Amino acid sequence: MTAPLQQAEKPEQQIADFQQRFGRVRDEIGKVIVANEEIIEGLLICLLANGHALLEGVPGLGKTKLVQTLSDVLHLEFSRIQFTPDLMPADIVGTNVVLESADGDKHLDFQPGPVFANVLLADEINRATPKTQSALLEAMQDHSVTVGRTSYKLEQPFLVLATQNPLEMEGTYPLPEAQLDRFLFKLKLEFPDIESLHEIIERTTQLEEPQVERVLDGEQILEMRRTVRSVPIAKPVQDYAIRLTLATHPDSHHRHDMTTRYVRYGAGPRAIQAIVLAGKIRALLHDRVHVAAADIQAVALPALRHRVLLNFEGEADRVDTDTIIRAILESLPGPQG
Amino acid sequence: MTPQEITLQLLRLVRARARANRWTQGLTDWLWRALLLCAVLRLWTALVSPGLRVGWPVYVLGVAGLAMHTALRLRHGGTLGAAAVHVDEAADLDSEMTSGHWFATEGTDTAWTELHLQRVAATATSLSAERLVPREMPKRLGVVAAAALGFVVASFFLPSSGLFERLAGAVALPDVAGGELADANPLGQLDEAGVGEDAEDPEQLREEERVNLPSLLEGEQEGIDALPEEGEMAPEEGESPEPEGSVMGDERGSEEGEPQGESQDMEVENPEDLPRSEEGQETPPDPSASSEQSEGEPAEEPGAMMPGGDEVFLQEEGEELDPGELSEEEIGHATREGGDEQVFEEGELSTLEVELEREILALPPEETPEEEEEDKIEEITRSERSRLETRNVTARSEFARQEDLHGEPIHWRYRALIRDYFMKMRARDNVRRE
Numbered sequence: 001m002t003a004p005l006q007q008a009e010k011p012e013q014q015i016a017d018f019q020q021r022f023g024r025v026r027d028e029i030g031k032v033i034v035a036n037e038e039i040i041e042g043l044l045i046c047l048l049a050n051g052h053a054l055l056e057g058v059p060g061l062g063k064t065k066l067v068q069t070l071s072d073v074l075h076l077e078f079s080r081i082q083f084t085p086d087l088m089p090a091d092i093v094g095t096n097v098v099l100e101s102a103d104g105d106k107h108l109d110f111q112p113g114p115v116f117a118n119v120l121l122a123d124e125i126n127r128a129t130p131k132t133q134s135a136l137l138e139a140m141q142d143h144s145v146t147v148g149r150t151s152y153k154l155e156q157p158f159l160v161l162a163t164q165n166p167l168e169m170e171g172t173y174p175l176p177e178a179q180l181d182r183f184l185f186k187l188k189l190e191f192p193d194i195e196s197l198h199e200i201i202e203r204t205t206q207l208e209e210p211q212v213e214r215v216l217d218g219e220q221i222l223e224m225r226r227t228v229r230s231v232p233i234a235k236p237v238q239d240y241a242i243r244l245t246l247a248t249h250p251d252s253h254h255r256h257d258m259t260t261r262y263v264r265y266g267a268g269p270r271a272i273q274a275i276v277l278a279g280k281i282r283a284l285l286h287d288r289v290h291v292a293a294a295d296i297q298a299v300a301l302p303a304l305r306h307r308v309l310l311n312f313e314g315e316a317d318r319v320d321t322d323t324i325i326r327a328i329l330e331s332l333p334g335p336q337g
Numbered sequence: 338m339t340p341q342e343i344t345l346q347l348l349r350l351v352r353a354r355a356r357a358n359r360w361t362q363g364l365t366d367w368l369w370r371a372l373l374l375c376a377v378l379r380l381w382t383a384l385v386s387p388g389l390r391v392g393w394p395v396y397v398l399g400v401a402g403l404a405m406h407t408a409l410r411l412r413h414g415g416t417l418g419a420a421a422v423h424v425d426e427a428a429d430l431d432s433e434m435t436s437g438h439w440f441a442t443e444g445t446d447t448a449w450t451e452l453h454l455q456r457v458a459a460t461a462t463s464l465s466a467e468r469l470v471p472r473e474m475p476k477r478l479g480v481v482a483a484a485a486l487g488f489v490v491a492s493f494f495l496p497s498s499g500l501f502e503r504l505a506g507a508v509a510l511p512d513v514a515g516g517e518l519a520d521a522n523p524l525g526q527l528d529e530a531g532v533g534e535d536a537e538d539p540e541q542l543r544e545e546e547r548v549n550l551p552s553l554l555e556g557e558q559e560g561i562d563a564l565p566e567e568g569e570m571a572p573e574e575g576e577s578p579e580p581e582g583s584v585m586g587d588e589r590g591s592e593e594g595e596p597q598g599e600s601q602d603m604e605v606e607n608p609e610d611l612p613r614s615e616e617g618q619e620t621p622p623d624p625s626a627s628s629e630q631s632e633g634e635p636a637e638e639p640g641a642m643m644p645g646g647d648e649v650f651l652q653e654e655g656e657e658l659d660p661g662e663l664s665e666e667e668i669g670h671a672t673r674e675g676g677d678e679q680v681f682e683e684g685e686l687s688t689l690e691v692e693l694e695r696e697i698l699a700l701p702p703e704e705t706p707e708e709e710e711e712d713k714i715e716e717i718t719r720s721e722r723s724r725l726e727t728r729n730v731t732a733r734s735e736f737a738r739q740e741d742l743h744g745e746p747i748h749w750r751y752r753a754l755i756r757d758y759f760m761k762m763r764a765r766d767n768v769r770r771e
Contacts, residue, residue, distance in 0.1 A: 010448065010452075011448050011449050011452045012452065230447075230449055231449060232436075232440065232444065232445075232447065232449050232450050232453065233436075234432070234435060234436035234438075234439035234440060234444065235439055235443070236418065236422075236432075236435050236436075236439060237432055237435065237436060288431065288433075289449050289452050289453045289456070290432065290433065290436035290437075290440075290453050291432075291436070292431035292432035292433070292436075293431070293432045294431050294432070315761070316754050316757050316758065317757075318757070334422070334426075334432075335422060335432055335435050336418070336419075336422065337416060337417070337418025337419040337420070337421050337422040337435055337438065
């Protein structure tokens with residue numbers, strides 16, 4: 001296991017260590033998960049940017065397997081919640097129960113729920129009621145849980161990886177905008193191609209399935225997060241990220257024609273934070289100490305696609321938010337000096 | 338040198354070269370616009386308004402205005418930040434120079450920014466400003482050459498060739514010709530011809546002339562048409578004379594009518610010949626012919642007088658020329674040679690008042706009682722036939738009910754929308770079906 005980074009280290013050393021650790025985690029996950037390199041990188045970006053990820057894909061594409069593998073690679077506590085319509089908030093955050101001591105005294109004791117973990121898999125999150133979904137809001141944003149009058153801090157690093165099925169919409173509760181905004185990235189898993197399917201079959205039908213090693217612990221992840229936040233960003237590039245986000249607003253003067261026609265409400269400030277932080281990570285991965293416009297463009301799709309709300313016309317015309325964001329990226333001028 | 342200085346030095350070089358290119362381009366634009374403006378002003382004063390002399394202040398003002406416009410355009414841009422963006426694009430640097438410039442000028446001093454500035458300085462050392470911003474030839478150099486050529490031609494060659502005077506004369510001639518033609522008042526000519534010699538009262542005579550003008554003109558035209566038969570210069574029979582508009586240079590005449598039209602143009606081009614053409618119109622009219630033709634086509638006759646008069650003039654000169662055999666220039670020369678140099682001035686505008694005869698309208702023949710009876714019988718027959726052909730027509734109210742029952746209740750504009758709505762209600766099934 002790599003030694004913890006020291007903040008006094010030179011940036012070059014920090015960058016090298018960052019890239020090495022990132023590469024090791026990616027390689028370990030790649031032992032189990034076939035293809036989906038972008039999805040794996042997106043998950044790690046969410047982890048290192050102190051964000052959460054929403055995975056969307058049809059059943060059987062390995063969403064849950066991916067999250068389980070990630071938790072195996074990371075030396076972190078992992079818990080899983082299968083969201084169902086009858087799930088209650090207390091089932092997630094925990095509850096106070098009456099306990100009786102040996103001498104017969106009774107007292108309330110807080111029994112923490114599955115949210116008290118480092119990596120939380122919220123499987124099929126859209127099957128729970130909005131009330132239960134909202135139980136995650138505080139945990140995801142403030143990394144704390146309030147039960148009764150007591151708030152409990154969650155241990156860092158804390159990462160929520162939620163999955164949802166885009167097809168099974170009956171009996172589901174689409175995530176509200178506030179909940180969606182808490183996710184740093186929305187990652188879409190595509191159906192694998194023939195070669196990937198061959199690889200999946202070969203790996204999963206042998207006598208022994210591939211095993212992964214734990215290559216990263218929580219402290220190292222926190223140091224990597226600090227490294228990420230050390231990367232400077234020039235104001236022209238930051239301005240580009242802001243203009244990109246504002247272009248998703250139909251009322252902004254940076255808006256795109258498609259935005260005017262199809263968008264009801266655009267992405268908020270959390271989107272800019274997500275873009276900049278993810279851009280910093282991508283810059284480090286590409287051995288740069290500055291955020292480039294290319295980094296902003298590369299992370300714009302997963303950072304913005306779930307934050308752009310379509311209007312009725314957009315829904316009726318079945319416009320994909322990815323299409324709108326791509327159109328914006330094509331037409332938006334780059335950083336201005 | 339520090340990394341910041343190396344970076345800024347490269348950016349300054351790039352900015353200077355980019356600025357030089359932009360100024361070259363701007364000056365080229367200014368030059369061709371200024372040349373074009375001067376050439377247009379020169380042509381305008383020579384052709385459209387020869388009387389208005391455009392002095393050098395106008396040229397200076399125009400050129401200065403263009404120079405100010407160019408300077409205002411070039412005033413913007415040219416910052417170091419813009420140069421950094423240009424370097425990033427030209428050298429494909431992933432915003433490295435843009436970030437480096439910002440860190441060097443406004444960024445905080447950290448180990449990360451220092452590292453970045455060192456990297457940018459290394460990159461800047463490997464870059465060449467000449468490669469990043471090569472000297473550009475002005476894009477509109479060809480336009481400048483064309484504008485300069487136009488200016489030289491308009492300013493020096495055209496004035497010396499005398500083309501301006503000819504073109505200006507051509508533009509001014511219609512006015513002179515119009516004035517002369519206005520002088521060719523048919524009434525005045527008829528006065529000179531002594532048509533109303535016997536009239537005691539001049540006013541009464543003029544009134545009679547107005548009344549009889551179409552017939553008089555017709556008679557005169559017939560006399561004119563008769564004359565060329567003797568000199569073998571008359572147009573063929575059946576040729577209709579050119580209308581009055583053709584005297585003004587209208588070339589819509591047929592091929593056979595062209596000689597007449599040419600002679601009219603020739604007359605316009607040679608104003609000194611106009612009086613002699615009037616002499617040619619002094620042929621006494623034939624009263625009988627005029628009375629016959631006045632019933633037929635009175636409106637065309639006034640215009641036919643000028644061509645006829647022209648033909649008479651050529652005949653009287655004794656030059657037995659066949660208009661069909663002569664070109665336009667030859668005819669023109671022949672006419673010019675016989676004329677004297679005279680100075681003309683425009684007279685007062687005269688009017689032509691014409692009173693048309695009343696039109697006799699043919700009344701429908703009166704039906705005899707037998708015919709009326711036949712019509713009635715025929716009318717009855719038609720009525721019976723129409724009754725046989727009638728069929729029951731559905732009432733409007735029934736149509737409306739049919740539309741309600743069988744018509745499409747959803748407007749076609751909303752069908753796709755409503756279909757999509759219900760498709761989305763069961764998205765899973767729809768996706769499977771698709």
